[in-house]
Amino acid sequence: MNPYDLLIAPFTEFEFMRRALAGVFALALGAGPLGAFLMLRRMSLTGDAMAHAILPGAAIGFLFAGLNLYAMTAGGLVAGLVVAIGAGVVARATGMKEDASLAAFYLISLALGVLIVSLKGSNVDLLHVLFGTVLGIDDATLILIASITTLTLVTLAFIWRPLVLECVDPTFLASVSRTGGISHIAFLSLVVMNLVGGFHALGTLLSVGLMMLPAATARFFVRDLTALVMLATFIAFVAGAIGLLVSYHLGTPSGPSIILVAGLAYAGAVIFGPIGGLASRVMPRRHLEA
Template identity: 55%
Template sequence: MEALFYAGWDWVVGPFAEFAFMRRALVATLALSISAAPLGVFLTLRRMSLLGDALSHAVLPGVAIGYMLAGLSLPAMALGGVMAGLLVAGLAGLVSKFTTLKEDASLAAIYLVALALGVTLISGHGTQLDLLHILFGSALGVDEAGLLLVTGVATVSVLLLALLYRGLVLETFDPIFLNANRRTGWGSWVWQQGFLMLVVVNLVAGFQTLGTLMAVGLMMIPAVSARLWHDTLPAQLLNASGQAAIAGASGLLLSYHFDTPSGPTIIGCAGALYMTSLLVAPGGWLPRWWSTPHRVA
């Protein structure tokens, strides 16, 4: 029994205790779990679940331009990604305002063009390895600069979310009241743009560990899963962060022990938690089936 305990301890704790790169990856993943997953909850409540995916692809041209100008410089690529994400979101809003297209339709067209442009730029000015690193990230390769970026973004994001919480809740559930109530000071448009900025910044921070294609996974999958467990917003926010943290730590361990790509492994663990929630959560299949009256022949 004691031998089994120590074996389990070495398997779970050993990699983090022995290697600094594992500790950096764990801290970065936990920071993203705290800051990004709650934003995913708001996206699902606002029926904008696919917006995070679109914006995660839209940042790629900015990341590519930063790479072309400064190589694999994290600050340059992060700044380029933020500017590209905000530009795409703004263009989609303008298109929907001055044409008959809805914002989701215009965003879908623009982000696909942005994704193609970003891949073309990186492929023309870098190696295949650079392209894979930017698209899929490397949580186990996070350095001190990347860790500072992720933790800094997470800290600022959590503080801003706390400050904007009341307005975001009003804008999510009752935007008409928010616009009519002068005590809030700002209209719903300002709250929406501030929220989109938080989403973009978190996606850019996540590309260092999960890549531009996978960063949205840690934001959206735990958030969708959390809705199956709770009806209240605070509980969903905590649940989403908790599931993201569990998926991050589990994914890092599996990636280390079985030599698999860290980003996809983390998202795979989040997907496993989602599948489990679909079965056993209060809003999942088994509890609903159990509570449904069954006719006895």
């Protein structure tokens, strides 16, 4: 098979592949920056918890309207925000740590969502909700994902400075400005919205993968925040494109294929990454080399 048939022909010959590629590109633009900030703020597992938290809301939307884009989106947004706020309130009102509170909320949410979908839908519907259908993206879903991404990039432009300061020195930010709390809430809202957008393509169990794996991979290659965001976004898009090609040629599910490609990239970075990778730690460095 020549390179054209292997890499380009699937996208030029089939509209559903072009839609899927456009959807992956839009998801990568929003997920890359958010994943980088989640990692730097030590909130990686928070992203995973939020991805599971949207399931009961999406399931309730499915219960009333079936696989309706807007009903499931609205339900997922409400559920994600309720869990984010509820976990924070419990952590502050009791002696429980916020990570434990989030873990409890997301486990309950996951079980409740699966139960609701199972009550009305078939196994096919359940797989659709859990793992998404990136090859089945239609115009409405593509517009929704693109709108969420646009809102994400615009909002990040406004809250970029307090987000960076909070990553570096949250105590200093709190002493000189009151924007920390507002930016934190806005950031969590963006995470929820992007997970809801990713849910329609990759499902609740995999949507966070496109957010966290590329960011974790990029961290082994760059230290600068701007470079980290750009590289994470690029890796997310490349993993999506290659995952779609793997799915097309091998007949594997598209969502898991995308995340597994991103996982392979992460594994390669762990071994060969120049910043903290295993190979860089084993190989001797020259005197005074950083």
